[in-house]
Amino acid sequence: MPPIPTPQMIDDSSSNQMPQPSLLPDDKLGTSAAADLEKGLGGTTHTTRGGMCLRWARITKEVEIKEGSGGLIRGSIAASTPESAEELKKKGTVTVKKTILNGVSGAAAPGEILALMGPSGSGKTSILDVLSGRSSYDSGMINLDGDNVTDKVMKKLKKKVAYVKQNDLFFGHLTVRDQLTYTAFLRLPSSLPKAQKVAEVDRIIKQLRLAKCADTPINMISGGERKRVNIGSELLTDPAIILLDEPTSGLDSTSAVALMRILESLAREEGKTIITSIHQPSSAVFFGFDKLMLLADGNVVYFGTPKDSLEHVKKLGLECPAGYNAADHHMDLLVVDSAIDEDVEQDSFIDNGTQQNNGDASGLVHRRRGETGRRQSVGGTTTKQKLINSWDQEAAAVQVEEEVKAQYESSGRRLNRQQSVIMTEKSFNTTWWTQYTVLVHRSMKNSRSAIFTRLNLIKAGAIGLMCGLLWFQMPYTELTVFDRSSYYFFTMTFWVFDAMFTAYMAFPLERSIIFKERSSGAYRLSAYFMAKTTSEAPARLILPAIYMIISYWMSGVNNNFSIFIGSTICCLLSVLAGESIGLLLGASVLDVEKGMVVMTVVSLGLMVIGGFFVRQVPYWIAWLGYLSPFKYSYNSSVQLVFDRPVPCDGSGVLAACGNSASGTASVQDVLDFLGVQYSTGFNVGMLLLLFVVVRVLAFVALKNKKAGERAN
Numbered sequence: 151m152p153p154i155p156t157p158q159m160i161d162d163s164s165s166n167q168m169p170q171p172s173l174l175p176d177d178k179l180g181t182s183a184a185a186d187l188e189k190g191l192g193g194t195t196h197t198t199r200g201g202m203c204l205r206w207a208r209i210t211k212e213v214e215i216k217e218g219s220g221g222l223i224r225g226s227i228a229a230s231t232p233e234s235a236e237e238l239k240k241k242g243t244v245t246v247k248k249t250i251l252n253g254v255s256g257a258a259a260p261g262e263i264l265a266l267m268g269p270s271g272s273g274k275t276s277i278l279d280v281l282s283g284r285s286s287y288d289s290g291m292i293n294l295d296g297d298n299v300t301d302k303v304m305k306k307l308k309k310k311v312a313y314v315k316q317n318d319l320f321f322g323h324l325t326v327r328d329q330l331t332y333t334a335f336l337r338l339p340s341s342l343p344k345a346q347k348v349a350e351v352d353r354i355i356k357q358l359r360l361a362k363c364a365d366t367p368i369n370m371i372s373g374g375e376r377k378r379v380n381i382g383s384e385l386l387t388d389p390a391i392i393l394l395d396e397p398t399s400g401l402d403s404t405s406a407v408a409l410m411r412i413l414e415s416l417a418r419e420e421g422k423t424i425i426t427s428i429h430q431p432s433s434a435v436f437f438g439f440d441k442l443m444l445l446a447d448g449n450v451v452y453f454g455t456p457k458d459s460l461e462h463v464k465k466l467g468l469e470c471p472a473g474y475n476a477a478d479h480h481m482d483l484l485v486v487d488s489a490i491d492e493d494v495e496q497d498s499f500i501d502n503g504t505q506q507n508n509g510d511a512s513g514l515v516h517r518r519r520g521e522t523g524r525r526q527s528v529g530g531t532t533t534k535q536k537l538i539n540s541w542d543q544e545a546a547a548v549q550v551e552e553e554v555k556a557q558y559e560s561s562g563r564r565l566n567r568q569q570s571v572i573m574t575e576k577s578f579n580t581t582w583w584t585q586y587t588v589l590v591h592r593s594m595k596n597s598r599s600a601i602f603t604r605l606n607l608i609k610a611g612a613i614g615l616m617c618g619l620l621w622f623q624m625p626y627t628e629l630t631v632f633d634r635s636s637y638y639f640f641t642m643t644f645w646v647f648d649a650m651f652t653a654y655m656a657f658p659l660e661r662s663i664i665f666k667e668r669s670s671g672a673y674r675l676s677a678y679f680m681a682k683t684t685s686e687a688p689a690r691l692i693l694p695a696i697y698m699i700i701s702y703w704m705s706g707v708n709n710n711f712s713i714f715i716g717s718t719i720c721c722l723l724s725v726l727a728g729e730s731i732g733l734l735l736g737a738s739v740l741d742v743e744k745g746m747v748v749m750t751v752v753s754l755g756l757m758v759i760g761g762f763f764v765r766q767v768p769y770w771i772a773w774l775g776y777l778s779p780f781k782y783s784y785n786s787s788v789q790l791v792f793d794r795p796v797p798c799d800g801s802g803v804l805a806a807c808g809n810s811a812s813g814t815a816s817v818q819d820v821l822d823f824l825g826v827q828y829s830t831g832f833n834v835g836m837l838l839l840l841f842v843v844v845r846v847l848a849f850v851a852l853k854n855k856k857a858g859e860r861a862n
């Protein structure tokens with residue numbers, strides 16, 4: 151096993167190493183800058199400004215997987231022995247333990263880039279999750295600049311360690327500059343002057359070459375630009391360590407190289423410690439990494455310089471053919487498909503590995519791809535297994551531990567210095583009020599562009615017009631009593647449904663963004679929730695208000711202006727209550743498919759139970775009617791509209807008209823006929839209560855919901 155290159159080892163040996171192709175233009179640092187750096191760091195080309203040394207040893211993590219007849223599902227009951235597992239399996243389900251990280255040891259120093267490579271499912275994301283403090287681990291040690299870090303420190307560390315996850319989740323309606331500015335105002339300390347935060351945003355835009363798209367909404371920019379916005383959002387806090395999960399996935403090779411250049415400049419010029427997982431990089435990118443960690447099935451199979459990795463596999467008889475991409479070669483060795491696995495059990499192909507080196511790179515690629523099966527088996531053991539077996543995990547762990555010890559001793563520092571400093575730091579860089587105001591601003595900007603779309607305005611106007619024409623200028627007589635009530639039935643059901651479903655549909659994406667931002671310690675959940683509640687309401691209410699203005703006056707429901715205002719307020723309150731229900735379900739049911747089913751059942755249930763279709767609701771279920779916003783908004787509006795006795799017209803609609811001496815039906819007769827319950831005040835109060843209580847429940851549900859390690 152080659153020695154693990156500590157930063158010092160890399161620096162000391164740099165003169166002996168083959169020159170590594172740089173991803174940067176040759177003169178990137180400038181002659182004098184490079185000379186300054188060399189002077190300050192004893193000949194190294196890496197700075198140590200800004201970075202921290204991250205080391206980890208013997209990291210092990212297991213998850214429990216529930217295996218049933220329906221496939222694999224996550225569960226919590228562990229089967230202790232294979233026998234009991236078999237028995238349980240016969241019964242239908244069994245929970246088995248799966249090791250996803252198996253004693254992983256490694257290190258990354260300031261000014262260098264460590265690449266994690268391995269086939270899909272080899273544990274790259276899992277180790278990044280652990281190192282970023284986003285995920286727990288069962289055993290092992292993580293050390294920062296010589297100090298072991300505990301769980302509590304890891305939690306605090308979330309803000310120190312930037313973690314760029316694979317998914318680029320943003321509010322798509324915001325521009326790149328908006329996104330970065332809001333992030334700067336949320337995550338940079340309140341004490342920093344506003345102008346400095348704006349300057350920081352400009353610096354990041356320039357550094358990540360985002361100037362061209364700075365004022366373009368994020369949902370219009372390219373994948374590479376989105377990735378850079380994602381990285382930029384994390385860089386704003388000037389983190390010491392930057393972890394990236396497959397930053398080049400989905401990018402073409404030019405964008406991928408451009409992105410890697412940016413990472414290299416962050417490491418070389420700013421001394422950041424960078425750890426990135428990557429899938430099959432080009433040769434230039436591969437040899438530009440300072441260190442490489444190869445993973446297979448949660449095991450390290452190599453850790454060292456990319457150049458030495460070729461030596462390592464060569465010694466095992468798995469030499470990389472000339473002209474073949476080294477990264478592809480490593481992946482070929484580690485990728486085993488299930489068909490090959492099965493073959494290996496029955497058969498035993500022998501491949502001496504070197505016989506393929508015929509010097510013809512293109513023909514070789516073709517042949518190698520076709521002969522992967524041969525390459526996978528050496529003496530009955532898969533190549534992957536051979537690589538796993540030949541890596542000395544223990545020696546690697548001991549080496550990391552010795553480096554840690556040496557750093558303590560050489561610096562003469564007290565144990566846990568780092569931890570005590572980190573633990574005394576405040577949880578958030580900004581106050582609750584700053585978070586609230588910034589989030590209100592962001593939410594208003596986002597909801598304005600998300601809700602006030604031309605389509606939505608056309609929808610509100612067209613439905614208003616349609617209803618106005620259908621219920622056009624109803625005379626205030628006995629004949630139209632039912633039509634007036636049905637106008638409100640339609641209005642209230644449509645807008646409550648609309649609010650429930652739009653709030654629910656918009657929430658899954660927003661929830662993922664919130665989980666992601668909160669995992670970086672950007673703001674308190676309460677600040678977000680209050681900001682959302684107060685800022686979105688105006689935008690959410692404009693559309694039903696437009697509908698009411700058009701349809702109410704066209705249909706001549708009641709020409710009294712104050713009654714128009716009153717019934718519009720009831721409609722808007724019901725929209726807010728409906729939105730609360732949508733948010734509660736959005737916060738409670740994370741799975742969108744299941745959520746839609748629950749939403750449909752709940753919304754239809756609340757409508758039916760409101761007494762619109764069944765007058766004699768069984769007593770044991772009738773109480774659910776108290777939860778129906780449809781019922782309260784309908785009841786209150788209808789009471790407002792029938793503000794005076796209704797003239798009889800001989801149509802025979804109202805029984806009360808049959809024996810009326812005055813030629814009118816009283817308001818109470820009409821309300822009894824329509825089955826309207828409770829006073830207007832009670833109905834309005836219940837709408838308010840539903841809005842507030844259900845919104846609070848949505849907050850509690852969200853607070854108690856863990857994003858899950860894999861949520862973002």
Ligand SMILES: Nc1ncnc2c1ncn2[C@@H]1O[C@H](COP(=O)(O)OP(=O)(O)OP(=O)(O)O)[C@@H](O)[C@H]1O
Pocket residue numbers: 213214215224250268269270271272273274275276277859
């Ligand atoms: N919480 C979990 N529950 C069950 N299995 C998990 C969990 N987390 C990770 N795994 C499994 O652990 C293995 C390693 O996953 P991980 O995402 O780290 O791999 P990866 O190398 O990043 O893969 P990819 O390149 O496809 O992203 C996979 O088999 C994955 O299914």
